[in-house]
Amino acid sequence: MGGHPNTRPEVVVRYHRWAMAPLLANRWSVLQPVLNILSTDHVCVVGAGFGWGVDALIAESSATVVGIDISDYIASEQGTTEESELRAQVSVVGLDPDTGRGLEVMNFIFDGQPRSNVVVLQNDAASGPQRKEVRTALGGNWPSVVIAENVIDDTWTDNEIVSMRDSMNGFGGLQRLIFLYKGTTARTHQNLFDLLPGTKEVISTDGQVYLT
């Protein structure tokens, strides 16, 4: 936000809506022309976090989309605002969030809205009742597309990945399965692709497909 005096550290905003929602909007504007999710699709986004990617995907595709995430933190905080955390970030650099420059920064980074614009179900699609909950959220339709949105990292074992794929496939097996994955040296895109035989798409978060 403009320049800041070098007499104090800058205010740091990381996994907050003001910083992340534009990044996810940009990500989905790159992905949608490649993936071509249809406006008639019913989409389940697995590992949706606070649903900022869900917002972005709806904006890009006009599809019907529900996000799911297993995190207790997401479930308990999605309806709350970020105010206390952002005030703390402003205070920690020596500004007063209620007056002067501190208030200006607060007004810039905090819009008063809850973290999520959409309801993210606390769900990992691993059981029949959970999958029915997804269907209900999609207006009584099974998902035609299931996307793992940047869920896998290097802490995941092969078995855990296969098990998540099975959950994603448990909607009947006819849906598109898409793995949005950053890719690491330890687990390349090709490695993930080979681990999951059958029909699925592996795409990088930058919109490229790195398969050999």
Ligand SMILES: C[S@@+](CC[C@H](N)C(=O)[O-])C[C@H]1O[C@@H](n2cnc3c(N)ncnc32)[C@H](O)[C@@H]1O
């Ligand atoms: C790195 S975050 C990604 C958040 C968001 N999709 C993004 O791209 O910014 C991964 C999320 O996946 C969730 N997650 C991990 N395993 C899951 C599972 N089996 N089912 C649903 N969500 C899961 C975590 O709780 C976490 O919120």
